[in-house]
Amino acid sequence: MTKIAWVFPGQGSQTQGMGLSLNETVIGKQKFAQAQEILGWSVLEVCEAGDERLSQTIYTQPCLYTVECILVDLQKQEGKQPDLVAGHSLGEYVALYAAGVYDFAQGLQLVKRRAELMSTAQGGKMVALMKFDRDILEGAIASNPDVVIANDNSEGQVVISGKPEAIDQVLEQVQAKKAVELNVSGAFHSPFMASAATEFVQVLDTITFNDATTPIMSNVDPIPSTSAPEIKQRLIAQMTGGVRWREIMLNFPHHGITDVVEVGPGKVLTGLIKRTNKELNLTNISG
Known part of the structure; x- marks a missing residue:
């Protein structure tokens, strides 16, 4: 049906x-x-x-x-x-x-x-990640209270949101193949x-x-x-x-x-x- x-x-x-x-x-x-x-x-x-x-x-x-x-x-x-x-x-x-x-x-x-x-x-940042290790990402976020997964879009695509300096720390740990900062004013979601x-x-x-x-x-x-x-x-x-x-x-x-x-x-x-x-x-x- x-x-x-x-x-x-x-x-x-x-x-x-x-x-x-x-x-x-x-x-x-x-x-x-x-x-x-x-x-x-x-x-x-x-x-x-x-x-x-x-x-x-x-x-x-x-x-x-x-x-x-x-x-x-x-x-x-x-x-x-x-x-x-x-x-x-x-x-x-x-x-x-x-x-x-x-x-x-x-x-x-x-x-x-x-x-x-x-x-x-004001004061937040959002970055879209593609082609990354999800376990490493989730571990990095678990140890950083100033970053969250804002959009869990698919297995290979997420958007993280939080304080700019904390986002940068997570990006260094994850080393995603592609990371794109979104043109937004705040840390949505x-x-x-x-x-x-x-x-x-x-x-x-x-x-x-x-x-x-x-x-x-x-x-x-x-x-x-x-x-x-x-x-x-x-x-x-x-x-x-x-x-x-x-x-x-x-x-x-x-x-x-x-x-x-x-x-x-x-x-x-x-x-x-x-x-x-x-x-x-x-x-x-x-x-």
């Missing part, structure tokens, strides 16, 4: 021109207009220009959320429904929308505030985002979560859940906790998933899944 998971990419998947064709649909027009009212600026304009704004957290996250939510609506308009949803970092907010946890406007308000808090975070997380809770407390209509595998806990209180707690933990994407991918077959659809720009998630679960059927929907 076919069981489908919808997955939603996060920051880093944005591309110039993403979502422009969606403005030709009734749903797209309505959502873009609604987003402009909430944000005070045009998602379409930023996506079309493709200038430095599209790479700035404060713009990137609302743009991705809006475009991916429109794609969700268009899929549902065609009668399509997933059996499971998951999103990578920012993409988790779209997963919650797809599962009926909150409406589009409530989700965008959360994303807007999240982006503001993350864009003003780490305990160093605690103050931002505290502020974010104030916004979360104003929004009532519904039980999910579709089970959600969250970044901080890959066990599927439909419980509104549990989903909200997991979302709070996401800002300071790591993205356990490798475990999410590995768990798909255990939940009977046969097909995975990446809903959003790019093919980052399906690329990771293809290298991890070769037996899954993969599809991309970006426009």
Whole structure:
């Protein structure tokens, strides 16, 4: 029996021109207009220009959320429904929308505030590592309280986050074949985002979560859940906790998933899944 998971990419998947064709649909027009009212600026304009704004957290996250939510609506308009949803970092907010946890406007308000808090975070550093010895990496991090694995994307790709000097110490020990510093202002998905997380809770407390209509595998806990209180707690933990994407991918077959659809720009998630679960059927929907 076919069981489908919808997955939603996060920051880093944005591309110039993403979502422009969606403005030709009734749903797209309505959502873009609604987003402009909430944000005070045009998602379409930023996506079309493709200038430095599209790479700035404060713009990137609302743009991705809006475009991916429109794609969700268009899929549902065609009668399509997933059996499971998951999103990578920012993409988790779209997963919650797809599962009926909150409406589009409530989700965008959360994303807007999240982006503001993350864009003003200071003093941290994030580095992506490829081709490394995982045992050595985990040992180095275990002995250094100022570094964590922020994104466990696959067996051979992780992002570490923490204090700059501590990151440099870990890099010396691990000697990864490739290490790329990310263009971010803070140590996202780490305990160093605690103050931002505290502020974010104030916004979360104003929004009532519904039980999910579709089970959600969250970044901080890959066990599927439909419980509104549990989903909200997991979302709070996401800002300071790591993205356990490798475990999410590995768990798909255990939940009977046969097909995975990446809903959003790019093919980052399906690329990771293809290298991890070769037996899954993969599809991309970006426009």
